[in-house]
Amino acid sequence: xxxxxxxxxxxxxxxxxxxxxxxxxxxxxxxxxxxxxxxxxxxxxxxxxxxxxxxxxxxxxxxxxxxxxxxxxxxxxxxxxxxxxxxxxxxxxxxxxxxxxxxxxxxxxxxxxxxxxxxxxxxxxxxxxxxxxxxxxxxxxxxxxxxxxxxxxxxxxxx
Numbered sequence: 582x583x584x585x586x587x588x589x590x591x592x593x594x595x596x597x598x599x600x601x602x603x604x605x606x607x608x609x610x611x612x613x614x615x616x617x618x619x620x621x622x623x624x625x626x627x628x629x630x631x632x633x634x635x636x637x638x639x640x641x642x643x644x645x646x647x648x649x650x651x652x653x654x655x656x657x658x659x660x661x662x663x664x665x666x667x668x669x670x671x672x673x674x675x676x677x678x679x680x681x682x683x684x685x686x687x688x689x690x691x692x693x694x695x696x697x698x699x700x701x702x703x704x705x706x707x708x709x710x711x712x713x714x715x716x717x718x719x720x721x722x723x724x725x726x727x728x729x730x731x732x733x734x735x736x737x738x739x740x
Contacts (some may be wrong), residue, residue, distance in 0.1 A: 584626045589634060590619050596635065596715070597642045599705050604646035615648055618642045635715055636697050639705070683737060690733050694718075695726045702727065 601611035601709050620639045622629070641709065688696045696718055702723070703711045713723045 584622060584629050584634075585620045586619060589622060589638070590710055593617075593634060593638050596701070596705060596707070599611050599648050599707075600639060600642040603705065604643065604696055605649065610649060614642065614645050617645045621645070633693075633697070633702065637699055639697075683734075686737055687730065688733055691726075691730060698723055698726045699730055 594615065598611060598615045601614040601618075602608065605611045605614060618638060621641050622638075697717055698712055698718075701707045701715055702709065707715065709720045709723050713720045716723070718726070
């Protein structure tokens with residue numbers, strides 16, 4: 582089934598905008614990036630499936646915003662922006678690799694929807710109620726999934 586971009590825009594637009602604001606820290610750029618996300622959907626709507634739309638849009642928004650940040654790093658607005666971008670670009674490869682490995686093990690032990698819940702609530706800052714509505718669970722169901730994730734994470738850290 583093809584994606585209905587207009588319906589996605591109405592339903593997921595605020596979530597995409599929150600993600601773009603979080604990554605770009607600039608309202609005007611965030612709005613532009615959000616629109617770019619939906620342009621991408623329009624461009625590829627025939628090839629995309631109507632499954633896990635929240636996850637798909639989160640990935641597209643992240644990619645669009647990171648590409649914008651990389652582009653601005655090449656041509657910063659002023660010297661202060663250049664300094665901030667240099668600091669933000671400092672990478673600890675070992676720590677990032679360890680974190681990625683831990684997340685792979687964590688999300689390999691829980692349902693895929695738990696990953697979406699964690700991203701919506703913990704990364705995008707959605708309330709428990711908003712997250713529940715987005716994933717089609719009750720608030721107590723979302724809490725239960727988050728507790729399960731926390732439990733598995735503590736288990737992995739102890740191992």
